Amino acid sequence: MSKLDKYRGIIPAFYACYDEEGNVSGERVQALTQHFIDKGVKGVYVNGSSGECIYQSVEERKLIIENVMAVAKGKLTVINHVACNNTKDSVELAKHSESVGVDAIASIPPIYFRLPEYSIAAYWNAISEAAPNTDFVIYNIPQLAGTALTMSLFAEMMKNPRVIAVKNSSMPTQDIQMFKSAGLAAKDDFVVFNGPDEQFVAGRAIGADGGIGGTYGVMPELFLKLNDLVEAGEKKKACELQYAINEIIYKMCSSRANMYAVAKEILRTNDNVNIGGVREPLENLQEADKAIAHEAAEMVKAAKERYLA
Numbered sequence: 112m113s114k115l116d117k118y119r120g121i122i123p124a125f126y127a128c129y130d131e132e133g134n135v136s137g138e139r140v141q142a143l144t145q146h147f148i149d150k151g152v153k154g155v156y157v158n159g160s161s162g163e164c165i166y167q168s169v170e171e172r173k174l175i176i177e178n179v180m181a182v183a184k185g186k187l188t189v190i191n192h193v194a195c196n197n198t199k200d201s202v203e204l205a206k207h208s209e210s211v212g213v214d215a216i217a218s219i220p221p222i223y224f225r226l227p228e229y230s231i232a233a234y235w236n237a238i239s240e241a242a243p244n245t246d247f248v249i250y251n252i253p254q255l256a257g258t259a260l261t262m263s264l265f266a267e268m269m270k271n272p273r274v275i276a277v278k279n280s281s282m283p284t285q286d287i288q289m290f291k292s293a294g295l296a297a298k299d300d301f302v303v304f305n306g307p308d309e310q311f312v313a314g315r316a317i318g319a320d321g322g323i324g325g326t327y328g329v330m331p332e333l334f335l336k337l338n339d340l341v342e343a344g345e346k347k348k349a350c351e352l353q354y355a356i357n358e359i360i361y362k363m364c365s366s367r368a369n370m371y372a373v374a375k376e377i378l379r380t381n382d383n384v385n386i387g388g389v390r391e392p393l394e395n396l397q398e399a400d401k402a403i404a405h406e407a408a409e410m411v412k413a414a415k416e417r418y419l420a
């Protein structure tokens with residue numbers, strides 16, 4: 112048993128939880144955390160893209176992770192994304208994360224200005240040094256961050272003993288293999304998370320240890336089953352379920368509203384978990400989007416009946 116096994120499995124990317132006025136709701140954060148515990152997932156990835164972190168203040172992000180930890184401590188693996196696009200605020204969130212006892216912190220590279228690799232490494236290492244007893248996960252999402260994790264930057268970061276994983280949301284699954292191989296060449300153990308939910312099976316096949324995903328939250332049972340099928344080597348069944356999941360994701364992405372607004376409506380409809388809407392400038396649901404969300408909710412129910420029986 113490796114000490115990194117706590118990261119191997121299905122880890123939903125936690126959604127932002129707001130009250131009816133659009134303020135962060137600690138109560139709703141706790142309810143969503145409990146919902147994920149009840150579903151049997153391995154952990155949660157808090158304050159990432161799905162958590163709408165770039166639209167939130169440092170204080171709001173502290174409130175969110177405090178409420179997650181109040182419920183999840185000892186029950187879920189908790190990874191808190193702390194990047195704020197400036198070192199000072201990110202360091203503050205890293206310190207705070209360690210004080211509330213998260214398992215790991217994570218960070219994208221700084222966005223907007225194209226910084227040299229030594230500046231990105233300095234940014235990540237400063238954040239990591241602020242949480243000296245906490246694992247560190249590099250978040251590679253070049254299509255949104257505008258900067259890709261290169262192998263030379265990766266090699267530099269391998270010198271930091273706290274770097275234990277890459278959450279890889281780039282689209283080429285080959286990236287997973289490259290980080291996994293180079294990680295294992297540098298360290299006794301190393302974790303790579305699959306990012307794109309639509310290619311979970313492919314990501315796992317090429318070396319991902321599990322996944323962190325923005326659509327797991329509306330169908331955790333389906334992703335848990337998918338992971339079981341991959342582990343059992345049931346390729347045909349795994350692909351069949353992956354295709355069914357992908358149809359649900361395509362439906363979720365077909366609305367004018369932001370995908371996370373659709374996800375939240377599915378949660379309300381199927382699971383009776385109300386975590387509000389999305390924060391502007393993300394687009395909330397109009398009537399036509401609600402119809403799409405309800406179709407997607409029905410598809411989730413049908414897939415559960417078909418594949419979990």
Ligand SMILES: CC(=O)N[C@@H]([C@@H](O)[C@H](O)[C@H](O)CO)[C@@H](O)CC(=O)C(=O)O
Nearest residue numbers: 124159160161280306307308323324325
């Ligand atoms: C670009 C993007 O948002 N990717 C998502 C995916 O889970 C994505 O929502 C899913 O594959 C649907 O396209 C995650 O990798 C992001 C994520 O886990 C997070 O930080 O919330």
